[in-house]
Amino acid sequence: MERNADFDVNYLLHRQQVSLIRAERADSAEGRAAYEGLARGYTDRIVAYRRENQKGMALAH
Numbered sequence: 072m073e074r075n076a077d078f079d080v081n082y083l084l085h086r087q088q089v090s091l092i093r094a095e096r097a098d099s100a101e102g103r104a105a106y107e108g109l110a111r112g113y114t115d116r117i118v119a120y121r122r123e124n125q126k127g128m129a130l131a132h
Contacts, residue, residue, distance in 0.1 A: 080120050087113035 087110050094106035 080117060083113050083117050083120065087117065 090106045090110035090113060094103045094110060097103040097106055
Protein backbone atom coordinates (compact mmCIF):
# COMPACT_ATOMS: atom_id res chain seq x y z
CA MET A 72 0.00 0.00 0.00
CA GLU A 73 1.21 3.51 -0.78
CA ARG A 74 2.06 5.94 1.95
CA ASN A 75 -0.46 8.74 2.47
CA ALA A 76 2.22 11.36 1.75
CA ASP A 77 2.56 9.94 -1.77
CA PHE A 78 -0.88 11.28 -2.61
CA ASP A 79 -2.10 14.82 -2.79
CA VAL A 80 -4.77 15.30 -0.13
CA ASN A 81 -6.93 17.10 -2.68
CA TYR A 82 -6.99 13.94 -4.77
CA LEU A 83 -8.14 11.93 -1.74
CA LEU A 84 -10.84 14.49 -0.93
CA HIS A 85 -12.04 14.42 -4.52
CA ARG A 86 -12.22 10.63 -4.62
CA GLN A 87 -14.07 10.59 -1.29
CA GLN A 88 -16.70 13.00 -2.62
CA VAL A 89 -17.10 11.10 -5.90
CA SER A 90 -17.60 7.87 -3.94
CA LEU A 91 -20.24 9.49 -1.73
CA ILE A 92 -22.10 10.85 -4.76
CA ARG A 93 -22.00 7.46 -6.47
CA ALA A 94 -23.23 5.78 -3.26
CA GLU A 95 -26.15 8.19 -3.15
CA ARG A 96 -27.05 7.45 -6.78
CA ALA A 97 -26.45 3.68 -6.68
CA ASP A 98 -29.24 1.49 -8.02
CA SER A 99 -28.69 -1.31 -5.53
CA ALA A 100 -27.89 -1.75 -1.86
CA GLU A 101 -24.75 -3.64 -2.84
CA GLY A 102 -23.55 -0.81 -5.06
CA ARG A 103 -24.31 1.74 -2.38
CA ALA A 104 -22.41 -0.30 0.22
CA ALA A 105 -19.43 -0.67 -2.12
CA TYR A 106 -19.16 3.08 -2.75
CA GLU A 107 -19.68 3.85 0.93
CA GLY A 108 -16.82 1.47 1.70
CA LEU A 109 -14.60 3.28 -0.78
CA ALA A 110 -15.54 6.62 0.80
CA ARG A 111 -14.66 5.28 4.26
CA GLY A 112 -11.30 4.12 2.94
CA TYR A 113 -10.57 7.56 1.53
CA THR A 114 -11.70 9.12 4.82
CA ASP A 115 -9.26 6.91 6.72
CA ARG A 116 -6.41 7.97 4.44
CA ILE A 117 -7.35 11.66 4.77
CA VAL A 118 -7.38 11.39 8.56
CA ALA A 119 -4.00 9.63 8.54
CA TYR A 120 -2.57 12.29 6.23
CA ARG A 121 -3.80 15.07 8.51
CA ARG A 122 -2.42 13.36 11.62
CA GLU A 123 1.00 13.04 10.00
CA ASN A 124 0.98 16.71 9.04
CA GLN A 125 -0.04 17.76 12.55
CA LYS A 126 2.88 15.78 13.99
CA GLY A 127 5.26 17.59 11.67
CA MET A 128 3.84 20.97 12.61
CA ALA A 129 4.11 20.20 16.34
CA LEU A 130 7.77 19.31 15.91
CA ALA A 131 8.43 22.55 14.06
CA HIS A 132 7.20 24.68 16.95
